[in-house]
Amino acid sequence: MNMRMRRAAVAVAATTMAVSLAACGSAKESGDKATTDSGKKGDDLKIGLLLPENVTARYEKFDKPIIEKKVGELTGGKAEVVYANAKQDAKLQAQQVDTMITNKVDALIVDAVDAKAIENSVKKAKDAGIPVVAFDRLAEGPIDAYTSFDNEEVGRVQGKALLEALGDAAKPTIVMMNGSITDPNAALFKKGAKSVLDGKVTYGKEYDTKEWKPENANSNMEGAITALGKDKIVGVYSANDGMAGGIIQALKSAGLSKLPPVTGQDAELAGVQRIVTGEQFMSVYKPYPQEGIVAAEMAVALAKGEKLDTIATSKVDNAGTKGIATVLVPVVSLTKENINDTVIKDGIYTIDEICTAKYKAACDAAGLK
Numbered sequence: 001m002n003m004r005m006r007r008a009a010v011a012v013a014a015t016t017m018a019v020s021l022a023a024c025g026s027a028k029e030s031g032d033k034a035t036t037d038s039g040k041k042g043d044d045l046k047i048g049l050l051l052p053e054n055v056t057a058r059y060e061k062f063d064k065p066i067i068e069k070k071v072g073e074l075t076g077g078k079a080e081v082v083y084a085n086a087k088q089d090a091k092l093q094a095q096q097v098d099t100m101i102t103n104k105v106d107a108l109i110v111d112a113v114d115a116k117a118i119e120n121s122v123k124k125a126k127d128a129g130i131p132v133v134a135f136d137r138l139a140e141g142p143i144d145a146y147t148s149f150d151n152e153e154v155g156r157v158q159g160k161a162l163l164e165a166l167g168d169a170a171k172p173t174i175v176m177m178n179g180s181i182t183d184p185n186a187a188l189f190k191k192g193a194k195s196v197l198d199g200k201v202t203y204g205k206e207y208d209t210k211e212w213k214p215e216n217a218n219s220n221m222e223g224a225i226t227a228l229g230k231d232k233i234v235g236v237y238s239a240n241d242g243m244a245g246g247i248i249q250a251l252k253s254a255g256l257s258k259l260p261p262v263t264g265q266d267a268e269l270a271g272v273q274r275i276v277t278g279e280q281f282m283s284v285y286k287p288y289p290q291e292g293i294v295a296a297e298m299a300v301a302l303a304k305g306e307k308l309d310t311i312a313t314s315k316v317d318n319a320g321t322k323g324i325a326t327v328l329v330p331v332v333s334l335t336k337e338n339i340n341d342t343v344i345k346d347g348i349y350t351i352d353e354i355c356t357a358k359y360k361a362a363c364d365a366a367g368l369k
Contacts, residue, residue, distance in 0.1 A: 010279055013226065016328055024325070028045045029104045034050070034176050037111060037322060039325070040190060041303060041304050042304075043076050043078040044075075044078045044079070045071075045078070045080070045303045046079070046080050046082060046104070046109070047080070047081050047103035047105060047106065047109065047296075047300065047303060048081075048084075048100040048110075049081050049082065049109045050097065050100070050109065050110045050111065051064065051083075051111050051135075052086050052088065052093070052112065052238065053086065053087055053088040054085050055213070055214075055242065056240070057266075058252075059111070062288040062348075063111075063291075063292050066289050066293065067081065067109065067295055070293045070296035071299070071300060074297065075144075075300060079300065081334055082103060082105060084099070084100075088113055088211050090112075090113040090118070090182070093112070093121070093164075094118070094121045096117075097125060098121070098124070098222055098367075100130070100311045101124060101128045101235050101294045104128075104130075105127060106130070106303035107130060107133065107299040107300070107303035108125055108130050108132045109295050109299050110122070110132060110134060110136045110139060112134070115129065115140055115183065115185075116140050116184070117184070118141065118268060119139070119141040121141070122140070122143055123141050123142060126141070130223050130256050131228075132148075133295055134146040134148075134192070134193070134353055136148050136291065137183060137184055137185050137316070138184050138185075138318055138324075139323070140319055141313055143321060144298075144302055145302065146316060146326045147295050147298060147326065147328070148185070148266050148291065148328060149330045149331050149359040150329070150330065150331065151185045152188050152189075152191055152195075153236050154192060154193035154286075154331050155188065155191060155194070156186075156192040156196050157177055157276060157284055157313055158193050158263040158264075158265065158333075159192065159194070159196030159237070160196055160333070161175070161224070161263060161282040161335070162193075162197070162261060162281070163200060163201075165261035165281045165282075166234060168236060171200065171202045172201055172234035172235060172238060173201070173202045173232050173234055173304060174201045174204060174233070174234060174235040174237055175204055175236045175237070175247075176190075176203050176207070176236075176237045177207050177217050177221070177236060177238045177239060178192075178206070178209060179212050179240065179243075179268070180209060181208045181248075182211075186208070186236075186307050189239050189265070190239070192353050193237055195280045201235070204228045204232065204233065205223070205224040207220040207224075209239075210212060212239075212240060212242060212243060215245055217238065217242075217243035217244075217246035217247050218246030218247065218249055218250045219246075220253070221251065222253075222254075225250065225251070225254045229277065229342045230251070230255070231256075233260055235260045235261045235262070236251075236260055236262045237263050238262050238264055238265075239265060240264055240266050241264040241265060241270065241271030241274075241280070242268065242284055243263050243279050244263070245274070246268060246272070247356060248262055248274065249345065259279055261282075262281055263281060263288070264280055264282065264283040264284070264288065265283055265284055266282070266283040266284070267283045267286070267334050267343050267348065268326045269354065270356055273354060273359050275334065275335065275339070276336060276339070276354065276359055276366050277359065277365055278362075281335070282333055284331050284332070285333075285343060286329070287329060287346065289346070311325070311327065312326055313326070313327050314326045316328070326327035326342075340368065351368055354368065355369075357369055
């Protein structure tokens with residue numbers, strides 16, 4: 001765990017203290033009973049962690065080390081986190097679940113590549129007596145717990161920011177670049193954004209971007225520019241920062257003298273730097289430490305045979321399972337004006353990381369010193 005991850009975890013401690021204390025208390029109680037209650041396990045646990053891809057920076061830079069650190073804290077360093085990344089391959093992820101079952105993990109945290117395709121694997125884990133925490137994306141199947149951000153709110157935040165950037169123009173023409181149809185979050189982002197944008201903008205072109213890949217967003221944007229004309233596009237809804245990078249590259253290649261406002265999500269370093277320079281209008285900052293901490297607390301509690309009453313704050317349903325114990329973490333609209341108060345204050349990035357030589361002048365102008 002590097003210093004930045006420690007700072008990030010400490011920065012959200014206040015917001016998660018009540019949950020953490022409750023989970024730690026229940027963990028201690030379970031450990032005390034381990035010698036007398038054969039139905040409960042102690043701290044010597046094996047927690048599986050399956051993340052969907054390694055192109056988006058958040059998964060291995062933030063989520064993995066945060067979850068590993070919290071699992072260690074909850075178990076006195078006795079638990080092992082077994083990790084695998086599916087690299088955007090649903091079939092590979094299914095094989096990884098099989099491996100976790102073979103290795104007899106005590107609980108499994110899964111961020112599904114394809115929320116529907118993972119269903120059979122979740123059933124296999126359940127049949128093997130392994131509880132499953134759906135992380136960041138609501139997987140199908142008999143999952144035991146779910147933590148994510150309020151994904152419709154993410155879309156609403158993006159939509160509101162785009163309307164703010166567009167000003168008073170009457171039904172301006174925008175391009176809407178949604179995420180992958182295999183990701184249920186993408187549908188929620190879209191739903192939230194459209195709840196704000198419908199009736200106030202004209203959707204010149206709209207795309208569901210395969211695998212969230214920046215190169216696919218770039219290709220889609222090139223098609224939109226050809227179809228609509230570069231001067232007709234007044235704004236771009238981009239569901240995340242990676243795609244925003246591909247979109248902005250296409251806009252610059254088309255020779256626009258002034259880029260239209262482009263939204264984003266995930267507060268990736270490159271996205272934050274584009275916000276500083278004005279190439280990207282906004283992103284959505286999602287407090288990853290808080291989400292990762294909750295996932296770890298859920299997995300450890302379930303592995304010990306404990307209930308989630310002291311952790312979960314709500315319930316959701318997937319297609320086949322009702323009343324799934326859930327924690328949804330709030331999000332923040334990230335713009336040039338609040339970089340200091342969000343990703344820097346929370347220790348996600350330092351000034352030096354954002355304000356490299358290339359961005360020094362823009363950082364100075366933005367008050368990032």
